[in-house]
Amino acid sequence: MKRNSPNPAIVHIVGAGGLGREVLDAFFALGYPAEDLVLVDDHVPTTEVHGVPVCRPYEVTGGAFVVAVADPAVRRTLSKRMIGYGLVPTSVVHPRAVLAHDVRPTDGCLILAGAFVSTGVRLGPYTQVHYNVTVGHDTVLDEYVTLLPGATVSGSVTLRSDVTVGCNASVLQTLTIGARTMVGAGAVVTRNQPADRVVVGVPARARP
Ligand SMILES: CC(C)(COP(=O)(O)OP(=O)(O)OC[C@H]1O[C@@H](n2cnc3c(N)ncnc32)[C@H](O)[C@@H]1OP(=O)(O)O)[C@@H](O)C(=O)NCCC(=O)NCCS
Structure with a gap:
């Protein structure tokens, strides 16, 4: 039925x-x-x-x-x-998320409460920004990027498609992370990262 x-x-x-x-x-x-x-x-x-x-x-x-x-x-x-x-x-933005006036969620975007998405940020299709995430100015999230609770992505960062940033991890300003790379919970990414890696720790390194 x-x-x-x-x-x-x-x-x-x-x-x-x-x-x-x-x-x-x-x-x-x-x-x-x-x-x-x-x-x-x-x-x-x-x-x-x-x-x-x-x-x-x-x-x-x-x-x-x-x-x-x-x-x-x-x-x-x-x-x-x-x-x-x-x-x-369609997209959904929780009413207690804060998006800068020039940020436009695209098809499939999901933005949960407490998220703060700053000016100039580009949200690709099907991106997810979970509770209490901060996305800094001019950052680009390609399609299917996932930011888990409490992640902090600084300004002018580029996250290629299917990147996941784990809870309470940080990505420092201007860096680029390659497609499908997973940043573990609590990591601090201080260097550009290639595609298809799992990186953990402070500073973040590829998991052996
Ligand atoms: C990094 C991650 C993807 C690895 O997952 P996994 O492949 O299943 O890894 P395992 O749990 O088998 O752990 C493998 C090793 O990595 C270590 N490890 C796992 N996650 C880690 C992390 N975030 N930081 C540091 N070390 C980590 C484990 O302690 C283990 O070390 P050991 O072999 O010395 O015991 C995962 O642990 C992670 O951080 N995911 C994000 C989770 C998250 O943000 N959830 C939010 C839900 S709302």
Whole structure:
């Protein structure tokens, strides 16, 4: 049985885990009623969360979506899948996040409470900025970048696609981090980093 509606006003939150519930909270804070929301998940056994129905991916029939999964590769796969089902990406910005006047969230962006995104920042498609993250002026986040809670990304930094910065990690100003590199929790990145690395520690070094 289909659990949602072809109503284009319906927003599908893809992923009903912890982040899914955090995103649900952001939509509630924005004033969305439960009837305008659907959670989409392959695995969770529940059929409802806080009054919002949970459906399987193959049950979606139309509307908008935002992917509530932190892993960039999984998020990329799920985004393409939802577009294949005819859904259109949307973004969500918690009302208690602060975005400079010239910052524009693009399709699929997710920005949680306490985030501060400074002037001149470019948010690529499907980027995620979690609780209490700071993004400094003129920084560029390419698509599918994920900034986990408390991360601090300084000014004029470039994070290539699918980079993840772990909780409470810092990236110093003007640096570039290559695609798909993972910065471990608490690390301080003081040098440019190539693609496809896991870096940890202070100063951050590639994990052996
Ligand atoms: C860096 C990271 C990706 C490594 O994950 P992993 O490959 O599963 O690593 P493991 O847990 O197997 O640990 C491997 C080694 O790295 C060390 N290590 C793991 N994360 C580390 C970190 N952030 N800083 C320093 N050392 C770390 C472990 O202590 C372990 O060392 P040991 O072999 O001497 O015991 C992960 O630990 C991390 O920091 N992820 C970010 C988590 C985060 O921000 N979560 C927020 C959720 S809201």
